Amino acid sequence: MRLGAGKIEGILLDADYKDTENASVIRLFLRTESGIKHFEFPSFKPYFYILTDGSLTEKKLLEIEFGEKAAKILAAERMEFENAENAFKIYFSKVSDLMACREEIKHVKGVLEKREYDIPFSKRFLINNALQPMNMIEIELDKEGNATSAKAKELQKSKFKIYSIDIETYSPGKFSSAKKDPIMMISVAGKDYSKVFSYKKKLAKLEFCKIMQNEKAMLEAFVQELKLLEPDIIVTYNGDQFDFPYIKERCKINGVDFKINSDKTEPSASRKGMDTAFRLKGVQHLDAYQMVAFLTRFQVINLIKYDLESVSAALLGKPKDKFDFKNIQEVWEGEKGIEALAKYNLEDSQAAFEIVQKYLPLSIEVCRLGRLTLYDASRITGGMLVEQLLIIKSFEQNLIVPSKPHESTVTERMSQEVEGAFVREPTHGLHENIAVIDFRSFHPTIIITHNVSPETIDCEHKECASGKNVSPTGHYFCEKNQGFIPRNLAEVLKQRFAFKNEFKKAKKSDENYDLLFAKQWAFKIVLNSFFGYLGYPRSRWYCRECGNSILAWTRHYIKQTMHRAEQDGFEVIYGDTDSAMLKLGKKTREDLEKFVEKVNKEVPKPMELELENFYKRGIFVMQKSGNKAAKKRYALIDYKDNLKIVGFEYVRRDWSNIAKQTQKEVIEAVLKEGNPEKAAQIVKKRITDLKEGKVPKKELVVFSEIQKPLEKYDIINPQVSAALKARKKGVKIEVGTIVGYIITRSGKSISEKAELEEFVQEGNYDADYYIMNQVLPAVERIMQELGYTVEDLKHGGKQTKLF
DNA sequence: TAATTCGCTAGACCGA
């Protein structure tokens, strides 16, 4: 359609391919000055590799027919790879021909293996042409308007057109069903833009409402508006599962064209792992719920609950009022309070919009790093991101990519046991003047230091078998040739440190502050995912013995460091995986710094021990049962009075606020003020409040995730019991639902007493439970270290002794 | 379709 040769610039939004009768053709979607356009690349053909015994020729390959349609290889080319022999690159006209061939090629005489046959065509194009979605690219067009080349342009700060949408649906029964229940309203929010589409006349007086005749007209107006706005990104909150499939179904029922893809076709749900995702072509669908899951996976954020209200409150500091959906039917039909519903609908869109604004830079860095569309980048896992990066590196370094393992291999790999890290049993009690030291990027630096890689393990060189890369497991790694994994990981590590340093120097007011934060974090994500990927059963670069060797080295190095510290006169009080806690005693900070320096002269580069911080005071407690000090739970306070609480109930979502808050205040009184009497008073006060029935229910909620279908539980614990009761009342409980429950006064066992928060009246709580099973256990072992018993705590101070 | 192990704790379940 587009005629005339020339160049076009634009932001790359998407890549896919289109099938014509004879060919599969790559298309790139660009945000150009005149809107979102797509361009076709007919010269790029689908391909994969075969490894042969050397007996095959190009001519022979071209004669073979595959599948029912007798698909043929378009062209075959001999290839030279460092890590494979007698390889051919075989091209096809269509992806369907490739698929037919890859099924049958193993039966061709002379073919030993197929490789890179499962890399999607459009992803292949982005990888091979070094194209980064969400970045500027330049395309060259020939006279017919076909694109002949595409190349990345210089990095630039991009502004995207982002609009967020949300729907409210009619739900006379328990849940809405797209087949019969209409959409009541649709909100759209963007920068300086707010609109709600509906069809209730009463809403007309709200300036942001656009009122149509009926649902059909509303849907038409909404689709029309999207076409007009032409966003680069459409944001939803759970649009993968709910909004988009629902809108699509309602459009179908009402006979409305839902052609919002940038190529004017209808979008559809696609599989993404176990779930379905909703992919748009060109314009990118960014599901903020998926984005939040992504941020959680990579520990950028840590939230208790993942509904939009909680996420908005936690990330934006804006608590949203929850609409009372119990009466939604009356509201809609009687129109009483319907304005509040419209406002609520709009606020949902706005909240999702703002969440995306805040974290989009990180997702965009992942797009660039992995040459992934925003749709893919925002839903990717750590393992998949590492794999993508290694595929890119293989292409750049002229290496052929290993295949994914068969299912039987995966099962076998899953059954392999691996010994993990070392955790030292702490010295319990209250300690003063503590230093925490740790190895920065421990796993990655061990991989690089000892050249750990699937191709370097137990190499044929005799010298390597007794050299510096012999792991405590007995396996050894080549000293002569740097492995694929360490080589590329070293590059990631270097970039991560560079960006991290740049970010540290940056000021919040700097223009590129957010960008630097995103960059260093994106590299951190990849860096930390490499080790897991080596031991991940579906990995293409799986190496269990590599993983075991790395872990054996972590145990070796941290124990050695602790030993050295003791030799130098420090008291080691704790350590976990990559860290050690030292009591300075009579030693000075300078002594400690010298010690760190000394260790760093001993350990090979790029391994490095760092001083994390000095702490004024710290406390370690005993296990609840068993006569040992508890690992992975402690509290520290630094010299600026910052508390660091680790592992305790305070950081866990499955404890009530009242227990957590009391624990925090107790820790504060003990560590900051060194005042256990005050701590005892705090506990006493809480017990009194509980007894008097004064405690508001939001302080009593315990959160827990339902991790499997309710029927599948062998043991009915409190959260399952509460969930089962709630389901009967019409609450939707799915795998992954996080329920908040309260222990009430009605029932015998704790499970019987558990009810979802929303069904509990203020004041209806089992005070005894909250005293004996929440508040006291949370503070008991802390106070025990200071010589206080539970009885002391109940009375608000130490009981006078008889003597 | 999916990174891992180590560790702690609660509360149900179950047999004596």
Place this chain on the structure above:
DNA sequence: TCGGTCTAGCGAA
């Protein structure tokens, strides 16, 4: 009714 065992969930690294 008691205490041991098991299921379940979450956090540290």
